[in-house]
Amino acid sequence: MTPGRPDPARRRWRRIAVVTAVVLALAGANGPWLYRFGSEKYHAYRIDRPEYKARNGRWEIVEFPEGYRQNTIHAALLRTGKVLLVAGSGNDQENFDARRFDTRVWDPVKGTVKKVPTPSDLFCTGHTQLADGNLLIAGGTQRYEKLKGDVTKAGGLMVVHNENPDKPMTIEAGTRFTGRKNGKTFVAQDAVLVPRARKRFDPETGRFLGNDAGLSRVYVEAERRGARHETGAEDNYRVQGLRGADARNTYGIAQKLALDKKDFQGIRDAYEFDPVAERYVKVDPMKEARWYPTLTTLSDGKVLSVSGLDEVGQLVPGKNEVYDPATRSWEYTGKERQFPTYPALFLTQSGKVFYSGSNAGYGPADKGRDPGVWDVRTNEFTKVPGMSDPDRLETSGTVLLPPAQDEKYLVIGGGGVGESRASTRRTRLVDLRAKNPRFTDGPSLGRGTRYPQSSILPDDTVLVSGGSEDYRGRSGSDILEARLYDPDRNSFRRVADPLVGRNYHAGSLLLPDGRVMFFGSDPLFADPANSRPGVFEQRIEVYTPPYLYRGGRPVVEGGPGTLRRGGTAVFRSPDAARLETARLIRPSASTHVTDVDQRSIALGLERTAGGVEVTVPKNRNLVQPGWYMLFLTDRDGVPSTARWVRVP
Structure with a gap:
């Protein structure tokens, strides 16, 4: 050993000590990251193992090319096996103002996406499958809501009267109405046709009794901004620009016109989507404008259209109507029954309609929310008792359990009316074949759940996934859990967790290959602290159920393309x-x-x-x-x- 130089063994141990100290220091500083990295790698390894997938299934994210992404609000499976994805303006005021309305057709087999011209703002429309394979779409958005602090012009409902029995009157958008007492002027925001008056005669003598004025409603706003242009009481309004008899026969009547919150407003537009041509075909408009309506097929193949907000943002007051696919036209049912918006209405084997109580929003808390069985023809409504947490049915889901012959329904979760923080973990079951149907509680969801997505699977189970504990995922309350419900055992089984949170404006549907696709989600905020506005979820997620990891699937060949009832x-x-x-x-x-x-x-x-x-x-x-x-x-x-x- 050279005098004055350290022992080589000692130098080696010193280097090892220094390196060890550095590694320990780095581990101390980055321990949480290293733990997360290791945990994520292990989790990815575990959920990709064959035995895990055969028990729990697997989730995958599908991202469309950037130019093809949209805020999907509605989805329907077409008879071609493709999926219609409808955004309309996609809950985006800028899109609405620019008249940018979106629709996509996605082929889940080929992975292709196609843009489809969208004729109206079909944001918050209603839809249902028709017998010929077309999809009926009706309603949508005429005008976006304005919160009270954002309203700068007084406005509201103007009822236009026409007392002339000989001709209808057209009121153009921009027409001015001036109060006879208050002297304030309001401007029509849309064009409206006011029907001619109806002559009244004594049924016994035939003597003419007078005219019943034709009525139409239009949304009006003050000419100028500010609170001093509000009105506090009903007034009669002159229609500017009319002369002579037209001026005498045509006038408006309005109640208070104020700076209150203005709700969304609906349209009458209706279309059939042709899945082969992949285009919208315009049909006759509905009698009523509707935003958030439900469309339900009736026993004769016609389609019932129910609820929604009308052209001035008010709940349609029970004026329900029916679409006839043969004539592509609408008629009132002649009976009035009011429901909240997007009511869950199912055709039963008796031909009557079951209302589960599930709904998605607007309407008074104390009217039209009781579940029951409705005879549309006679308007008789028989309430079904026993619903637990009946004040937490808004944003709940309802599914007709398989097989449909059993006529059992599962109501899943739900929350309080409006922006309530209340939600329920309950599920409720009802058997409509029972002598006296009554709701009973099913298995618990584990936590309060709004917006649960549910899809029936071919093996008679139901996939229930997603949702949030609070309104629109507020406070980071999305639920990244999925369960399979077994109707025979009346029990849930946890399966693989979804990768994407889904709350408001989300949904799911079964694909022809047995997988389930999920779309949408429109959170109010982007962070648990509720400090940043939410971002719409544009990614599609596909769940492959456990049954597709259990070996080869059975092969089916030949057979007819048409099946007959009883055949x-x-x-x-x-x-x-x-x-x-x-x-x-x-x-x-x-x-x-x-x-x-x-x-x-x-x-x-x-x-x-x-x-x-x-x-x-x-x-x-x-x-x-x-x-x-x-x-x-x-x-x-x-x-x-x-x-x-x-x-x-």
Whole structure:
């Protein structure tokens, strides 16, 4: 050893000590990051293992190319297997003002996305599947809401009267109304046609009694800004620009016109979307303007349109109407019954309509919210008792449990009216085949849940996912959990957690390959502290259920494209020996936690030489006319890829 120089072994140990100290210091400073990194890597490894996926399924995110992304509010599965994604203005005032309205058609098999011209603002429209495979779309947005602090011009409802029995009157947008007493002038924001007056005669003598004025409503705003242009009482208003008899016969009447909050306003526009041509086809407009309506198919194949906010932002007062696909026109039902907006209304096997109490928003807290069975023809409504947390049904979901023949419904979660922080963890069950139907509690969701998404699966389970504890995910309350509900056991089973939080303006639907797609989410805030405005979730997420990780799926070949009620049909399959069930599943049309189209109908199944024979139930109210996905499922719950069939 050279005198004055350290021992080499000692130098080596000194270097090791220094390196160890540095590593420990870095670990101390970055320990949480290292832990998270390791945990995330392990989690990704664990959820990708075959045994995990066979038990819990798997989630994947689908991001469209940047130019094809949109704020999807509505989604419907088309009979082509593609998905219609509708945004309209997408809850974006700038899009609305610029008249930028969006629709996409997504092919989940090829992965392609197509832009479709959108003729009106179909934001918050209603929709349902028609018998010919078209999708009926009705209603949407005429004007965005303004909160009280944002309202700068006094405004409100003007009722325009026409006392001339010989001709209707057209009031153009921009027409001015001046109060006879208050002298204040208000401007019509839209054009409106005022029908001619109706002559009244004594039914016994035939003597003329007078005219009943034709009435129309229009939203008006003050010419100038400020509180001094508000009115405090009813007044009669002259219509400027009219002369002579027209001026005498046409006038407006308005109550208080103020700087109050202005709700969204609806449109009458209606369209059928053609899934083959992939375009909107305009049909006759509804009788009433509607924003947040529900469309429900009736026993004769016509479509009932219910609720919504009208052209001046008021709840449509129970004036319900029916669309006839044969004439593409609308008629009033002749009976009035009021519901909150987006009510969950289902056609029952008796031909009556079941209202579960679920809804998605506007309407008084004490009117039209009781669940029950409604005879649309007679307007008789029979309440169904036993609902727990009845004041927390807004933003709840309702699903007709499979098979639909059992006529059992599950009401999932929900919250208080409006922006209430209240929510419920309860689910509620009702059997409409019981002698005296009554709600009972089902399994708990574990925490209060608004906006739960639910989709029926071919193996007779229901996927329930997402939602938030608070209004629109407020305070970081999104629920990243998913469960499978088993109707036979009346129980939930946790499965893989979704990757994306979904609350308001979110939904889900079953795809023909047995997977489930999720869309949307419109949080109020972007952070748990509620300090930054929320950002609309544009990513699509797809869940692959556990049954698709249990081995090869059964193959179905041949068979007819049309099935008859009460009839049979034969399908070839090399896997016939292991097939157990056959289901017709109606394609979804989903928005605002409301999907009244989806239903799964059990078919009779008999094995034949080289295939199976299925039998379709006879009840037209159960098997509504239209296109369905036919799934054949084996003894392990593994479904075939759906065959599209039509029931005329």
